[in-house]
Amino acid sequence: xxxxxxxxxxxxxxxxxxESVEVNHKICGDGPFTKKCSAWMQDRFGATRAxxxxxxxxxxxxxxxxxELKPGDEVILPSFTxxxxxxxxxxxxxxxxxxxxRPDTMNIDEKLIxxxxxxxxxxxxxxxxxxxxxxxxxxxxxxxEHNLIVCEDAAQGVMSTYKGHALGTIGDFGCYSFHxxxxxxxxxxxxxxxxxxKLAERAEIIREKGTDRSRFLRGQVDKYTWVDKGGSxxxxxxxxxxxxxxxxxxxxxxxxxLDTWAAYDKAFADLAASERISTPxxxxxxxxxxxxxxxxxxxxxxxxxxxxxxxxxxVCCVFHYVPLHxxxxxxxxxxxxxxxxxxxxxxxxxxxxxxxxxxTDADRTTxxxxxxxxxx
Ligand SMILES: *Cc1c(COP(=O)(O)O)cnc(C)c1O
Numbered sequence: 419x420x421x422x423x424x425x426x427x428x429x430x431x432x433x434x435x436x437e438s439v440e441v442n443h444k445i446c447g448d449g450p451f452t453k454k455c456s457a458w459m460q461d462r463f464g465a466t467r468a469x470x471x472x473x474x475x476x477x478x479x480x481x482x483x484x485x486e487l488k489p490g491d492e493v494i495l496p497s498f499t500x501x502x503x504x505x506x507x508x509x510x511x512x513x514x515x516x517x518x519x520r521p522d523t524m525n526i527d528e529k530l531i532x533x534x535x536x537x538x539x540x541x542x543x544x545x546x547x548x549x550x551x552x553x554x555x556x557x558x559x560x561x562x563e564h565n566l567i568v569c570e571d572a573a574q575g576v577m578s579t580y581k582g583h584a585l586g587t588i589g590d591f592g593c594y595s596f597h598x599x600x601x602x603x604x605x606x607x608x609x610x611x612x613x614x615x616k617l618a619e620r621a622e623i624i625r626e627k628g629t630d631r632s633r634f635l636r637g638q639v640d641k642y643t644w645v646d647k648g649g650s651x652x653x654x655x656x657x658x659x660x661x662x663x664x665x666x667x668x669x670x671x672x673x674x675x676l677d678t679w680a681a682y683d684k685a686f687a688d689l690a691a692s693e694r695i696s697t698p699x700x701x702x703x704x705x706x707x708x709x710x711x712x713x714x715x716x717x718x719x720x721x722x723x724x725x726x727x728x729x730x731x732x733v734c735c736v737f738h739y740v741p742l743h744x745x746x747x748x749x750x751x752x753x754x755x756x757x758x759x760x761x762x763x764x765x766x767x768x769x770x771x772x773x774x775x776x777x778t779d780a781d782r783t784t785x786x787x788x789x790x791x792x793x794x
Contacts, residue, residue: 420784422734425598425605426775428667434659447652448635451659456609458665463584465592465611467618469625470658471651474573474595474608478506480651481569481591481610483624484617485541487512494534495543495571496526497743497754497761503545503571504742504752513538514752516743521760522699523547524768528556534755535564544589545571549601549709550700551580554588561589569593573608576601577672577707586611596661601671601709601775604661607653624648671775675708678777682711685786689793711771713789718766724792725769731788737769 434451442450452470459468471477487493489511495503497516504514517534520527524547531542542561544552552570561568568589572578575585576594586592594600596607612618622632628648633639664671683697690697696714700706715721721737728735741761743754772785 420733420772420781421774422736422770422772423599424774424776425603426601426664426671428663428671430666431660431663434663435656438655438659442655445654445656447654448632449655449658451655451662452652454662455658455665458662459594459609459611462668463587463611465584465587465613466615467612467621469610469612469618469621469651470653470661471608471610471625472653473502473606474571474593474597474600475502475506476649476651477593477595477608477610478502478569478571479509479649480621480624481593482506482510482512483647484591484612484621485510485567485569487540490538491540492536492538493541493543494526494531494539494755496545496547497741497748497758498524498547498739498765499545499571499742500573500739501742501745501747502573503543504748507541507543508747508751512541512751514742514748515539516741516748516752516754516761517756518759518761519547519764521696521764523550523552523701524760524764525550525552526557528553528560530756531557531560535560535566539564539566541567541569543569543571545573546575546578546585547710548698548712549574549576549578549585549707550698551575551578551585551704551706553701554580554583558588567591572611573597574600574709575707577668578709579705581703587613590614590617601675601707602661602664602668604653604657607657607661620646625651672707674775674777675773678773678782679706679708679711681782682771682786685790686713689790694793708773711773712768713771714764714767715769716767721767721769727792728785728788731784731791733772733785733788735769735771737765739765741765
């Protein structure tokens, strides 16, 4: 069986974990490996500040706390996304305003944002689906005009860029995930990028249970104390050690995934041209990270038959997301603004093919041939 996902593994992860335990004697948060990872993200992505977190979800939680919303304040986000994008803002009392996606990228339709803005709107959350950037110039211009915060859900977008800028560093906040299903992994983990220096200081406090321990450790204050709300959002240095092994080889992992993506895309080009299926579109100015390869079939029935066919051929394919506005919590905490033209219809048609670091040529060929046979 070809799995849908295999967690990335470079080979040096366990050496570094051992080093954290036996050499550094530092296994709690903010040890040497955490510092290496955050410095790397700041250098490589040009983030003002990048802080490792325990997950992409807690990175979003931190961004929601940093947004300082009042109950009833509104947050605009796509309905076609993972639940954590919404939960973070529901947790701080926000009213969620879901809008439709564009069918080419399955990203938030930037042309629908302005109509969804009310006097209570505070935040826009672009989700860079499949690691392909949202139309950030337009989104940032709308945010500036209406004085809104932009929180990028870049959980899938590590190493992707928009017009040369790393995803996660364009808005006020950017949230990454290092879950085992993402391009780089520490098991469970994530990071938040913060653009504003002042907010970065507050983020350090929120991440350290509401204390100014980070400033204390840098010698900026002579004792540390409880100064704000917060949580425990820093991961163990053992997990950071695991991630560091992969960040050191970020290019290698990225190139390998892009090879698989390109092999799929080439193999399915004729099917796409004949409009039997649709394949992902990468808009101009966007460089993606091959987080995902998906195809869209005719409808739910076609997709169900496709997944069954692939399973018979030993290939595991999966679908997502149940649109949030129709989920029980979505009904409770939000509303859909405008017309649901693509969110529900396209989420019923979409299927993801196996995609992970280290897929062999034989595995790629099996997936491609099984796919082509379905349509033959
Ligand atoms: C994976 C993911 C998250 C959550 O990340 P975790 O690290 O699993 O908490 C949030 N948003 C999107 C779009 C994701 O794909």
